[in-house]
Amino acid sequence: MKIGEILIAAGLIDANQLSIALAEQSRTGAKLGVILADLGFTSEDALSRALANQSGVDHIDADDATIEPDAVALVPEAVARKLNVLPLRVDDRNLVVAMSNPTDIVAIDELQRSAALFVRVVSTGHRQLMRALDRAYGASGMQRSSLEGAIQRALSEVDRDAASARGALIALVDEIFAMAVRRGATDLHLQPDPRVLRLRLRNDGELSVGATLPVQLLAPIVARIKVLAGLDLSESRTPQDGKLRVTFERDSVDMRVSTFPSVHGESVVIRILDRRRQSLTLDSLGLDPESQGALRQMARRPNGLVLVVGATGSGKSTTLFSLLRTVDASARNVITLEDPVEYELPLATQCQINEKAGVDFATGLRAILRHDPDIVLVGEMRDAETASLALRAAMTGHLVFSTLHTNSAISTIGRLLDMELDRYLIASCLIGVAAQRLVRRPCSYCAETFEPEPALLESAGLPPNTTGKFRRGEGCERCNESGYSGREALFEVLSITPELTRLISRGAHADELEARARIEGFVPFRERAQRSALEGRLTLEEVARITSEA
Numbered sequence: 167m168k169i170g171e172i173l174i175a176a177g178l179i180d181a182n183q184l185s186i187a188l189a190e191q192s193r194t195g196a197k198l199g200v201i202l203a204d205l206g207f208t209s210e211d212a213l214s215r216a217l218a219n220q221s222g223v224d225h226i227d228a229d230d231a232t233i234e235p236d237a238v239a240l241v242p243e244a245v246a247r248k249l250n251v252l253p254l255r256v257d258d259r260n261l262v263v264a265m266s267n268p269t270d271i272v273a274i275d276e277l278q279r280s281a282a283l284f285v286r287v288v289s290t291g292h293r294q295l296m297r298a299l300d301r302a303y304g305a306s307g308m309q310r311s312s313l314e315g316a317i318q319r320a321l322s323e324v325d326r327d328a329a330s331a332r333g334a335l336i337a338l339v340d341e342i343f344a345m346a347v348r349r350g351a352t353d354l355h356l357q358p359d360p361r362v363l364r365l366r367l368r369n370d371g372e373l374s375v376g377a378t379l380p381v382q383l384l385a386p387i388v389a390r391i392k393v394l395a396g397l398d399l400s401e402s403r404t405p406q407d408g409k410l411r412v413t414f415e416r417d418s419v420d421m422r423v424s425t426f427p428s429v430h431g432e433s434v435v436i437r438i439l440d441r442r443r444q445s446l447t448l449d450s451l452g453l454d455p456e457s458q459g460a461l462r463q464m465a466r467r468p469n470g471l472v473l474v475v476g477a478t479g480s481g482k483s484t485t486l487f488s489l490l491r492t493v494d495a496s497a498r499n500v501i502t503l504e505d506p507v508e509y510e511l512p513l514a515t516q517c518q519i520n521e522k523a524g525v526d527f528a529t530g531l532r533a534i535l536r537h538d539p540d541i542v543l544v545g546e547m548r549d550a551e552t553a554s555l556a557l558r559a560a561m562t563g564h565l566v567f568s569t570l571h572t573n574s575a576i577s578t579i580g581r582l583l584d585m586e587l588d589r590y591l592i593a594s595c596l597i598g599v600a601a602q603r604l605v606r607r608p609c610s611y612c613a614e615t616f617e618p619e620p621a622l623l624e625s626a627g628l629p630p631n632t633t634g635k636f637r638r639g640e641g642c643e644r645c646n647e648s649g650y651s652g653r654e655a656l657f658e659v660l661s662i663t664p665e666l667t668r669l670i671s672r673g674a675h676a677d678e679l680e681a682r683a684r685i686e687g688f689v690p691f692r693e694r695a696q697r698s699a700l701e702g703r704l705t706l707e708e709v710a711r712i713t714s715e716a
Contacts, residue, residue, distance in 0.1 A: 169198055169217070173208065176216040183207040186496065190512050199266075200292060205512045206491050209447070210291040214266065218289035221268040228252060228264050228294035233302045237261060240281045243303045249273040252290070252298050260284050266292035300350050301610070301644070301651075313377055316341040321380055338383070339390045340412070343421070345376065347414050347440055354438060356391075358384050358431035370606045370653045371479075374646060388425070388432050395423040403427050409506070414440075422506060439508055448488050454694075456687065457659040461600060464661070465492045470597035471560040473547075475572045475581075480604050481655050482569040483508055483545070489600075490514075490543060490567060498540035503530045505545050519545070527552040535559055544568040550585040557587060560595040574691065575601040575660035576680045579670060593670040599660045603691065605698075605712050607652045608705055609645035613637045618706055626699060626709035627692055634700035638707070649705075656698070656712065658691050 170184040179187075179202060187201045203210045218225040237253035240261060246253065251273060252264040261283040265273070268289045278285045290298070320334040346354040346367055353368035354376075363384045365376035379387075392399050395408030408423045422437040448458050464472045472489070474482045487509045493500065495513035502511065505519035505527070515537075517530055527544060528551045534542055535555075547553040547568050560566045572581045578599045582592050615637050620630030639649025662670075663686055669679055680688070692713040698704035 169213075172216055172220045173202070173213065176219070178208045178212055178216055186513075197292065201512065203447075204491065205496075206494070209449075210293060214289050214291045217268060221287075221289065223268045224288045226264060226288050226290050228290040228298040231264065231290075231298060233298065237263075238302050240283070241277070242280075245277070245280050246299060246303070249277055250292075250295060251277055252295055252302060254288070256283070257286070260286045262286045262288065264288050264290040264295060264298070266290060266295045300348070303348075313341050313345050317377070317379055317383070320383060320386075324382060324386060335383075335386050335390055339387060339394075342387075343412050343419075344414060346436075346438060347419055349376075350440075351376075351438055354436040356384075356387065356434040356436075358428060358433060360430055363387070369646070370648075370650055371604055372606075372648070372650075384431050388434060391423060391434060391436075392425070395421075397423070397425065402432050420508075422508075448492060451485060451488055451657075452654040453657055453659075457600075457657055460598065460659050460661050461489055462492055464598040465489050465565075467565060467597055469560055469563045469565050471557060471566045471568070471595045472597060473568055473570050473578060473599045474602065475570045475575065475578050475599060476602045477571065477573070480602050482602065485600060485602060485655065486543060486567055486569060487511060490541070493541060499538055500541045500543070501534050501537060501539045502543040503527060503534060503545060504543070528555060531555045531559065535562075535564070539564060541565045541567070546570070547585075550587065553582065553585050553587055557591050557595045561591065572601070575599040575658050575688075576676050576683065578660075579679060580676060589673060590671055593662075593667045596662050596670075598662055601658045601660070601691070602655045603712050604653045605656045605695070605704055605708050606650035607654060607703065608637050609639040609642060609649055609651040611644045611651070612642035612649065613639045613702075615702065622706050622710075626696060626706045627713070628696060628699075628706075632700075635702040636699065636706060637702040638705050650708075656691060656695055656704075658689060658694065660688055661686070 170188070173179045174181060174184060187198060187205060187207065190201050190205070191198050199210065199213045202208050202213060215225045231254060233252070234255040237255050240256070241251070241253045250266060254262045254264055256262070261281050263277065263285055265287050268287045274285050274287060316338040320338040323334040342365065349367055349369065351367035351369055355366040355373070357364045357366060358381070362381050363379040365379065366373050367376045389399055394410040397406045397408045404427065406425045410421050410423060412419050412421065420439040422439070424435045426433045448461060453461070474485045476482050490500065490511065500511070500514040502514055502516045503519065504516060507516050507518050510516070519525060519527065519530065527546065527548060531544060531552060532555065542559055542564050544552065544556050544566065547556055547570050556566050556568055570578060570581060572578045578601070579592065583589060615635060618636050623630050623632050639645060641647035641649045645651040660683055665682055665686070666679065669682060695704060695709040695713050699706050699709050
């Protein structure tokens with residue numbers, strides 16, 4: 167049976183939902199299961215379990231699976247990523263692997279020939295599999311040697327004959343992109359120095375050195391990236407922005423390219439939007455059940471304003487789209503206004519800001535309101551005019567989602583007042599605020615429990631005699647000796663209750679608002695971070711770093 171037929175037979179979707187998903191697949195080329203989950207027709211976990219049941223195999227959560235090094239050593243990384251298989255362990259001459267498609271007989275046969283063992287399959291979700299492959303292989307020596315080889319081939323051809331170096335440079339740029347994606351980087355920096363070109367990667371919010379290239383490769387590499395991103399090759403004195411899409415291990419990865427002139431040549435920063443690592447669901451964000459329930463309730467409201475706030479790069483867009491995906495877009499007209507469009511949302515009308523053409527957030531929002539929307543997403547409220555229009559749209563029967571740059575949920579009220587918005591309009595339209603910060607998780611491979619010193623406890627706002635399951639990473643090859651691996655969002659969710667509405671209307675101070683919100687269940691950042699540290703999910707150092715001003 168085909169995947170769609172299996173899901174219909176399992177009662178997870180109906181024929182109409184399958185038709186919608188197949189139409190979306192013909193447009194985007196994405197995996198059918200991922201599309202069904204993105205449309206909200208079923209969850210990736212339910213889909214994976216249905217496939218496991220149909221195939222007669224066990225289902226596991228790859229995020230929590232134990233991966234034995236002896237099993238990983240039997241399967242080269244290139245083979246594992248090509249076939250989308252995760253080696254887990256060896257049981258009595260059987261190689262146990264996890265697959266997101268346990269019906270892929272061709273991949274199973276190829277793996278059995280490669281490993282010279284009988285393969286036993288268990289099922290897991292596709293995104294879970296991708297994350298687990300990164301945990302299992304990390305930044306391997308194979309990856310480093312592959313990049314070094316590409317650098318040497320490009321350098322030798324550039325030195326010998328610039329005209330014949332085109333193929334080697336294309337391969338080198340492809341390998342640079344692949345290296346950044348494999349290592350799970352969110353940003354790739356190409357930074358020119360007087361004598362070298364430095365590659366730097368941002369992982370878990372921190373920049374690290376990726377590789378050092380000869381400076382003579384700078385101009386041809388930048389030229390190749392400009393061609394891919396549709397930028398002007400003849401212009402190197404002004405900044406440019408563009409985008410490109412590359413294919414990596416049978417999946418598409420979107421990249422946003424920004425060039426900037428420096429005294430040593432053009433600097434390039436590339437934002438990597440790897441959908442394989444992005445699970446746009448509320449369940450994947452790390453929200454506690456109460457906060458998740460509050461956000462779902464906000465998304466069910468017929469009208470009002472919902473804000474997601476935080477610093478630049480804190481994951482606000484991911485949270486917004488995860489929240490928006492809880493809405494039945496097949497029954498409501500969803501229109502978005504973004505700069506740039508980072509995630510494609512099935513069944514939604516998405517608009518890209520183009521200020522050169524006269525389409526900014528304010529003018530775009532005015533036009534949207536004439537387009538019969540039920541739900542409006544405004545990527546960012548950058549100015550008072552856009553914020554005022556968003557509030558008035560919420561007041562006139564639309565459900566509006568947007569973002570704002572503030573440090574906490576409570577301070578959002580003051581920020582809106584600073585934008586000279588009417589407090590009565592704020593009180594009547596605002597229905598909720600989710601504030602977030604990204605925190606680093608301890609490396610699952612090298613983290614160990616320990617007894618913290620009183621000074622460390624006090625730096626995290628805890629009494630010196632506090633006991634808990636405190637953990638800290640010692641540093642290993644898999645986490646680049648940092649002691650951290652991966653990030654998650656730390657939230658504080660403020661629901662605007664009738665009592666808070668009255669306080670906002672009469673201009674209550676932030677302290678009074680917070681005191682009332684606490685009575686009604688509001689939990690601030692620091693307290694949530696402290697709870698996570700007590701459970702071993704967050705280090706005390708990270709609590710102190712991220713909430714020192716909370």
